[in-house]
Amino acid sequence: MRTFGIEEEFLLVDPETGVPQPSGQGMSSHRLGGRLSRELQLEQIEICTKTRSSLADLADDLRGARRIADTAARRNGARIAAVGTSPLPVTPSGTPSPRYDAIMDKAGLTAREQLTNGCHVHVSIASEEEGVAILDRIRIWLPVLTALSANSPFWDGQDTGYCSFRSQVWGRWPTTGPTKIFGTATAYRRHVRSLLDTGVPLDEAMIYFDARLSSHHPTVEIRVADVCLHHSDAVLLAALTRALVETAAQQWQAGQPPEAVSADIVRLAGWRASRYGLEQDLLHPLTSKPCPARSVIEALMDHVQPALVEAGDDVMAKELLEELLSRGTGARQQRSIYQQTGNLSAVAMMAAALTS
Numbered sequence: 001m002r003t004f005g006i007e008e009e010f011l012l013v014d015p016e017t018g019v020p021q022p023s024g025q026g027m028s029s030h031r032l033g034g035r036l037s038r039e040l041q042l043e044q045i046e047i048c049t050k051t052r053s054s055l056a057d058l059a060d061d062l063r064g065a066r067r068i069a070d071t072a073a074r075r076n077g078a079r080i081a082a083v084g085t086s087p088l089p090v091t092p093s094g095t096p097s098p099r100y101d102a103i104m105d106k107a108g109l110t111a112r113e114q115l116t117n118g119c120h121v122h123v124s125i126a127s128e129e130e131g132v133a134i135l136d137r138i139r140i141w142l143p144v145l146t147a148l149s150a151n152s153p154f155w156d157g158q159d160t161g162y163c164s165f166r167s168q169v170w171g172r173w174p175t176t177g178p179t180k181i182f183g184t185a186t187a188y189r190r191h192v193r194s195l196l197d198t199g200v201p202l203d204e205a206m207i208y209f210d211a212r213l214s215s216h217h218p219t220v221e222i223r224v225a226d227v228c229l230h231h232s233d234a235v236l237l238a239a240l241t242r243a244l245v246e247t248a249a250q251q252w253q254a255g256q257p258p259e260a261v262s263a264d265i266v267r268l269a270g271w272r273a274s275r276y277g278l279e280q281d282l283l284h285p286l287t288s289k290p291c292p293a294r295s296v297i298e299a300l301m302d303h304v305q306p307a308l309v310e311a312g313d314d315v316m317a318k319e320l321l322e323e324l325l326s327r328g329t330g331a332r333q334q335r336s337i338y339q340q341t342g343n344l345s346a347v348a349m350m351a352a353a354l355t356s
Helices: 055-075 098-107 127-149 165-170 186-197 231-253 263-276 293-312 314-327 332-342 343-356
Strands: 003-015 034-037 044-048 079-081 118-125 211-213 220-224
Touching: 003 055, 003 231, 003 343, 034 055, 044 055, 055 079, 055 231, 055 314, 079 343, 098 211, 118 231, 127 186, 127 211, 127 220, 127 231, 127 263, 127 293, 165 220, 211 343, 220 231, 231 314, 263 343, 332 343
Parallel strands: none
Antiparallel strands: 003 044, 003 079, 003 118, 034 044, 118 220, 211 220
């Protein structure tokens, strides 16, 4: 059984107005046993679950981590809100640290405006060779995860027209996006080395591929999702991600080559997922043609069903998916509150209430 874990980034907001608050400096990691960490901006914080093999255990861990993180935020005059971008205008406050200062100096406005919150899923691998084989085979399915998690329709106080505008803002970094098919771990490492040799990324942690080999853990790290408004959506994301990884590993072991889809086409699929979420057609991973979102999700579920069954996650994943499809993505819920109230503070406060 492959182990997995989740990293979630949250916006820190004023409890009364929903305005982002630079409270991250006062939130120390010991409150979550070292699993709470500061991020690039003081208006955000990150949690990291324990490494789990059971989906139910991961769900419990994530629920508890959100609750404890919100308690820590309250002690510093804030709440945590699971939104990919702030609904309200904000001028972010950079977190003081030598590395973050260097990033700010190098990237300028891209870094200064970079207040976005994602959900990253780590899944264990046996070797880098297996890990790269997995990256080569899951890449075409990652835009579907973006669509399912879309939770950032607002930016700078206005509706962007996107369901995941976080994806657009995040895409300003020069190393983001889908990758080509590498074939071997040697080719992957050679590519990463060539990027580092340009001097543009400061270090390997700034290799922001949609999915990458972790530089600190024996895992693949999938990074395409917005932070999810509901913890149950993040649990679904983790179940689907682990199943994608296991399916890809089995394909590799069976000698099945990856689908020969160019990085440019995968990028377009990611853009469409970012723009429309589940509200309009997505690009089908196997045909690269527009297809109803429900059909694309069904294709994903069919693709990973054996792995879900093998892990014992199939019943829970089906229930969580039906729940998500019934109520809609975080983007739809944010827009619904705004349509009802005409008030972006209400959107932020709704998010804070649902997060923990």
